[in-house]
Amino acid sequence: MDIQTWTFILVGTTFALYIGIAIWTRAGSTSEFYVAGRGVHPIANGMATAADWMSAASFISMAGLISFLGYDGSVYLMGWTGGYVLLALGIAPYLRKFGKFTVPDFIGDRYYSTTARMVAVFCAIFVSFTYVAGQMRGVGVVFARFLEVDIDLGVMIGMGIVFFYAVLGGMKGITYTQVAQYCVLIFAYLVPAIFISILMTDQAVPQVGFGSELVSEPGVYLLDKLDGLSQELGFAEYTSGQKPTIDIFFITMALMVGTAGLPHVIIRFFTVPKVRDARISAGYALIFIALLYTTAPAVAAFARANMIGTINGEDSAGTEYKSAPSWIKNWEKTGLIQWEDKNGDGRMFYAGDDRNEMTINRDIIVLANPEIAQLPNWVIALVAAGGLAAALSTAAGLLLVISTSISHDMLKKSLRPNMTEKQELLAARIGAGVAVVAAGYLGMNPPGFVAQVVAFAFGLAAASFFPAIILGIFSKRMNREGAIAGMVSGIVFTAAYIIYFKFINPDANNTDHWLFGISPEGIGTLGMLLNFAVALTVQRFTKPAPQEIQDMVEDLRHPRGADSATHH
């Protein structure tokens, strides 16, 4: 069977599975809609968290990014996993004990203030919309590349699926589809990785193959080969970076802290029955995430060595275009790889200096990997199903945050406290529906700045939520005034810095103009420190939190007495 037929079969089967799960897991109450009735098994929650967290970018783009950045790509690996340690130790168990539905719930109650709640709602909605637009776009792009349908039609099909299970099942439906989506995406990622590892290093475990000798050149380690090639071809050495150390440090920290402050990740820990389940499900989540994240840098290295070898040839004289393997010609059609015969010798050549004749999109590393490794057609189709699973699962988690922010935090807790549970559930469903449509619109008409604002999502989460939550748990005396002043100064500083360098004066976006040499991607770390400093200073000069709040914090700090599951 050809690739298209296989893709239709696999994508169709997985979509049917997601719809089946949605019908089976309809939500009947707000507790089920918001937190899946707190009845999710920790392992299932670990898988759901992993799928929730790993987006189209993790699945499709990350290995390619690392492949082209080498060591500098480590910021994503450490940054997007290290945050789970902070979550498990400092946030997840305490917020589960708190036992409410949303992150703004915690901020609003802990700081006894509607203003604080509204600041949190604003941040949650902004961060989630920023993120979700990229996911819907990702769905469209996967459809377009593998099934040759229009991107907009792809976005609409994706919207339809998410609409169905998010509106019907809320958190309950999303959780169990995410479990299925995790299985699809990890299988789709590991199969080609294992094949290419065996092919290049004779090692079935990619993480081991990564540090092994090449089959084609016994005695030469893969990474040494890459370092040698980089030097020959005028690229930076693969295993050492180009970015200044301070910037690497700040970007990694911003991604870690941002991860721990992202609402769609935090609320996943509200869905388990007990405090101890919240702790251990963070551990399971990180195992499931690390399975992909430790494979990604191996794929990056394999694919880079393989790609350079294919294009430049064994003797580094360039491969004749006429005899190029079929994947180059296949992906040329999509524009992801392009060849311009600058010296007119009919041979392709890839280099980091003016000998270069190739334009290569980094996404090709994952998308074309199975073809580069000459794997069967069904594996190529599997990558399409995996990319869709990654994008849809993240989109659903984000849409839920948006819908609960509207129905629970804005309506029930602030504007319409007299709503019945039935009305609130209806509002949540309508909120989810509207959010899906808005996200789909953004996916079809992506604002030009989607790529640039990803720094926003992490920077804002790091500079706003993280300090407010940590102080709320670890400092009993922290009060309303301190928390609000801290959040506002953290957000304003971080947003102003990013807006200045990304939009107002992009020409100045380089090391010479950055504050302490920190790029906009890493500025969230400084925003977080500022938030902590302002909050602690303001708190010193204002009244400490009232006694009943301090008692509540005291009670958060141990697991006994957490309200249990409403449904199993």
Add this chain to the structure above:
Amino acid sequence: MAFDSKDKARSYWRANLRLMAILLTIWFVVSFVAGVLFVDELNSIRIGGFKLGFWFAQQGSMLTFVVLIFVYVFRMNTIDRVHGVDEE
């Protein structure tokens, strides 16, 4: 009140903070110290095909993170039990 006395509550919280401090120190060392600040120095040491600093940045830090969370879970469950605040 879940604790018998203020002292018990304080000693529980202190045990928790001590565990956190130890684990977060390791968290910082494997990522920021080994993988970022002293990566060049560690790269002069090799294990198989890996330079050590590079390995920490792209493999070792993540594997350690997983271990840290599980150590936390098991130690914390014990601390809960000893102080009588575990979930029955």
